[in-house]
Amino acid sequence: MEPKNQISTKAVQVWRVSGFLFSLIEWGIAAGAVVLSALFDIPKWIPVVLFILAAAGTVIAVFVLPSLRIKHWRYEVREKEIEIQKGLFVIRRTLVPMVRVQHVDTRQGPILAKYGLSSVEISTAATTHEIPALDYMEAEQLRKYISLMAVVEDDDV
Amino acid sequence: MFKSRRLHPVASITHTLKVLRGIVLPYLIVFVFGENRPDGIASQLLFGLGALCLSFIIGIIRWRSFSYSVQDGEFLIEHSFLIRKKRYIRLNNIHSLDITQGIIQRLFNLVSLKIETAGGNKSKEPEVMLEAITRQEAEEIASLLSKTEQETTGSSDEESREDPVHTLRFRELFIFAGSSGRVGIVFSGAAAVLLQFQEVVPYKQIFRGLESFAAAGLVNIILLLAAALILAYAAATIHIVCKFAHSTVRKKNEDLILTSGLFEKRQLTIPLKKIQAVKISENLLRQPFGYVTVYLYYAGGAAAGKGNARVMLLPLIKAHQAPALLRAFLPGYSVEELRNGLPSRSLHRYALRQLCFSVPLSAGLIYLFSPWGLASLVFIIISTFWAYRGYRDAAWQIKDDCLSLRFRAVSRHTYIIRRSKIQALRIDSSFFQQKRELNSITATVISGTGPARAKVMDLDENDAWTIKKWFAP
Known part of the structure; x- marks a missing residue:
């Protein structure tokens, strides 16, 4: 009984791009270490190790994690609740009742925009839940549907 | 529009x-x-x-x-x-x-x-x-x-019955102050203040005097330390006594009114419907004597001040007296014995989580410091005991629209949350938990500055499923 819907398969590419961009930081650090070791008396193995780490980090962030991440990513928006399932090794399944939803945001950064995707952020009074990488139209529809369904029925908060 | x-x-x-x-x-x-x-x-x-x-x-x-x-x-x-x-x-x-x-x-x-x-x-x-x-x-x-x-919003009803009241007893006030473990805070506070006056106070001369004093013997130093400790302890206790003296809870219509303080009186009004969760905590010092502390989480909003999101409802109360009082103050919250524990197959997961730190630590210490390192075996004993307590204390209970979750960090905490106040319910299962059909469950509530989470690890999968069904039928 998993939640029904999968996020866009393009999410893998988005995560690859963002993973790559993120790993540039590691390369930057490694490059910095080379410069420093040329200027100061620093053991040569330090930049070497940093380069190996950066390479490993890039491989993991670009080739390993994205496909693992999408494997368990499921969501389902039902009449009364939203269910989100995600995780790599620990699978986390979160239930958010519709009536607890405070507001819904759609977000589109430059990478998501390039792939015509958009992410939906669902906020309750205490928590925020993100459904990343949905087709732009799908995200808008979902957004509308949730705000329509999530009419608070009591004055709890 | x-x-x-x-x-x-x-x-x-x-x-x-x-x-x-x-x-x-x-x-x-x-x-x-x-x-x-x-x-x-x-x-x-x-x-x-x-x-x-x-x-x-x-x-x-x-x-x-x-x-x-x-x-x-x-x-x-x-x-x-x-x-x-x-x-x-x-x-x-x-x-x-x-x-x-x-x-x-x-x-x-x-x-x-x-x-x-x-x-x-x-x-x-x-x-x-x-x-x-x-x-x-x-x-x-x-x-x-x-x-x-x-x-x-509907119409507000104006019925006023006899208001339930509870005041912290004198004896309990002192037990509470004495067992609060805030000596450390006083110590570090005192140190900070003393360092501030470094310029003014001639510490060097004082210490020179102390040196000759210390030279007189180890006994003197120990006496001095003991005196400092007792002084700090007394200061902390007095401070807390002043702060929590006359701690009173009164229920008036749909509000709880909390007052406390000896010199500086503080009053806090919490509308019942803003209450998000009740937490009953038992720390290591108080649990053997059967005392508990009851906290309230409430949605203060920005207007009410952010620091007030969690407040002590009852600073100290005998565990067996708590349910009746809570029923009087908090209608709709069921305070019952938690009957559903964990399956025996989750015990070893509790043990592993503790022992994976203490065993390597102990082994390392024994290897490095030959005879005296053996003393570190005490870590393993403590962590085994702790793991067992964690396993025994974890429990859950559903009664009407209340979910109770109990778990041990260092202190033992019991959260009682109404269904309508749970913002999100999370069920986690790691690879190893799946094999043994175990789940962890986390309920999130509002607590002003950020979410407060009640988490019970390694429940039976069916129990987790029951809670999920109760939460979202």
Whole structure:
């Protein structure tokens, strides 16, 4: 009984791009270490190790994690609740009742925009839940549907 | 209801000022006091002018890219500065509207409007800030809001029965103060104060005197330390006695009124419907004597002050007295024995979690320091015991619309949460848990500054399923 819907398969590419961009930081650090070791008396193995780490980090962030991440990513928006399932090794399944939803945001950064995707952020009074990488139209529809369904029925908060 | 609107153009000025405020310090550091600062007044002025123009342009872009509207009972703000962002807030979720008038707004006869929703203060920014709008516009929004409010809130009933009251007893006040473990705070506080006066107080001379004193023997040093410790302990105890003396809870209609303090009286009124969860905590010192502390989590909102999100309802009470009192103060909360524990197959997971730290630590110490390292075996004994207690203490119970979750960190905590206050329920299962059909369950509630989470590890999968079904049928 998993939640029904999968996020866009393009999410893998988005995560690859963002993973790559993120790993540039590691390369930057490694490059910095080379410069420093040329200027100061620093053991040569330090930049070497940093380069190996950066390479490993890039491989993991670009080739390993994205496909693992999408494997368990499921969501389902039902009449009364939203269910989100995600995780790599620990699978986390979160239930958010519709009536607890405070507001819904759609977000589109430059990478998501390039792939015509958009992410939906669902906020309750205490928590925020993100459904990343949905087709732009799908995200808008979902957004509308949730705000329509999530009419608070009591004055709890 | 109205179509998309921009703020008043004056908003671009307030935006500009905001940007300027952000860059003024870095600017001063780099261009005025920096080592590579440009030479001569003229070029410095030029840079300053450039920064000013840049912030003004940013201010205008921010103003141009921001719009808001109210449609279908929803407040919508859109801004598309670098990232396109839309935020929707349903009108009946809006907690407070705050209309203020700063100097700039006053010059143009405008106001700024702050909109806040409950728990919306993850960052310090309000949910929505409309920097410059006309007074009519602000009133229009306020009237839209009060219309929805009238639809949702029912009539308030004015019945007044005999108010339940509970006051912390004198004896318990001292036990509470004595067992609060705040000696450390007094010690570090005292150290900080003493260091402040380093310039004034002739410590060197005092210590020289002490040296000869110490030379007289080890006994003296120990005596001195003991005296300091007792002094700090007494100071901490007195401080807490003053703070919690006359701690009283009174239920009046639909409010709980908490008062306490010997010299400085504090009073706090919590409407019952703002209460998000009840937590019963037993720390290591008090548990053997059967004493517990009862906390309340409540949604204070930004207006009520952020620090007040968790408050002690009953600082100290005998565990067996707590249920009856809580029933009197908190109707609708069921305080019962938690009957559902964990399956025996989760014991080894509790053990593993503790032992994976203590065994390597112990092994390392034994290897490094030959005979004395053996003493570190005590870590393994403690962690085994701790793991067993963690396993024994974990429990859950569902009664009507209340979920109780109990778990041990160092102290033992029992959360009692009504279904309508659980913001999200999470069920985790790691690879190893799946094999043994175990799940962890986390319930999240509002607690003002951030979410509060009650988590029970390694429940039977069927139990987790039961809780899930109860939560979302």
